[in-house]
Amino acid sequence: MxxxxxxxxxxxxxxxxxxxxxxxxxxxxxxxxxxxxxxxxxxxxxxxxxxxxxxxxxxxxxxxxxxxxxxxxxxxxxxxxERTRGWWEEYREILPQRLLDLAELEHHADALRVAQALHIPGLLQTAQHARALFADAVPPRLPHEIEHLMSYRIKRQAVLHRGTPLPYTALIHEAALHMRVGGPAVAAEQLNHLVEMGRRAHISVLVIPFGRGAFPGSGQGIDYAHGPVTHLDTVQLDTEHGSEFLDAAAQLERYTTVLDRLEKLALPAEESRELIAQAAATQK
Missing domain, CATH: 1.10.260.40 (lambda repressor-like DNA-binding domains)
Structure with a gap:
């Protein structure tokens, strides 16, 4: 062997x-x-x-x-x-291994549930919003690096548009709606895109309003990928030093509880879309 x-x-x-x-x-x-x-x-x-x-x-x-x-x-x-090489393999030697691992995790997931306090989830970002984020990174990225990240981000989003789309729940704090990434015009486009994506049958965009007060978790980004069996679920955390993958039973139980509590704090889907639309209107 x-x-x-x-x-x-x-x-x-x-x-x-x-x-x-x-x-x-x-x-x-x-x-x-x-x-x-x-x-x-x-x-x-x-x-x-x-x-x-x-x-x-x-x-x-x-x-x-x-x-x-x-x-x-x-x-x-x-x-x-599994022997088939995924699309993410073309980015080997170009992007960090953890980004390839994230794309593979999303591709094979049975469902995804994510939470973001200050950012729009990557799978729901517009191209201009993502470009503004990549351009503002520390340390600064070179133009060709930004283009690689842009194409990678767009290809990741294909899981929401394929023939059998991925069931996807995004829990977003209201603070993320007011960050004005890329300026007012880009921010308005991004928020309107959130409203439209939230109308799709397989996508739930739920907003946790300021009025809910404290919420569980540290505010870090959480991606919970459901596997074919609960035992094979995986949590991916966004940190300043990169992605972290967790799969121990106690960790899965903890983040399931956190996401359950966040979902209870969030507004229903229709009210969430109304709040997002109101935020979009203020960007003009």
Whole structure:
């Protein structure tokens, strides 16, 4: 089995979940290797994603670990069987790996729920809004870097427009509606775009108004990607130093609770659109 180079976060998840299954079964890597008829090193390499694993090996290990969750095993086997290179691969060596991981996560998600306190979610940004954000980055970006990021951002948004569009819920604090990114004209265009996108059947744009007061979370951007089974959900956090991916059960439960509470604080969809439209009118 040949070593693997730079597996994506999605591919790494297979090894992480196999390790969790082994630990849940109370087996050491040495015990698992004896049951599989291989070396302890191979088990460790699979779990650390130094080597790839095929669907048959995933199912065999799941049987050894006594896993009876057939949906989880099927989902992991399907992940192991993936061989098609996604569009994001054309940006390898151009953009950071974490951005490629985010695009892959969104592409394979069954649904997305995001929360933003001061920004418009990336999948709902207009081209001019995104360009203004990229141009204002620290450290400053070169023109060709901005163009790469722009094309990447537009291609990410395809998940909302494909034949079977991605169910998408965006929770946005009212503060983000008044940031005037790119100036009044760009801000008005962006807000009107939010209203139009919120009218689509598979998209919910919900605004948390100023009057709701304190809200849970630190105000950081949260992207919650629902997998084929809850166990394979993933949380992506926006931080100043880049993206962070979380998938431990306690972390998933925490951010599910945070998003549930934010959704309860938000206005209903129609009232949210009215508030966004009012904010757009003030930009002129």
């Amino acid at each position: 040949a070593p693997r180079s730079a597996p994506s976060a999605r591919r790494q998840r297979i090894g992480v979940e196999l390790r969790r299954l082994r630990e849940r079964a109370g087996m050491t890597a040495a015990e698992a290797s004896r049951a599989l008829g291989t070396t302890q090193g191979q088990i460790s390499n699979i779990e650390a994603n130094r080597f790839g694993v095929n669907p048959e090996r995933v199912r065999t290990l799941a049987r050894i670990y006594g896993c009876t969750d057939t949906q989880l095993v099927d989902a992991l086997a399907d992940m192991a069987a």
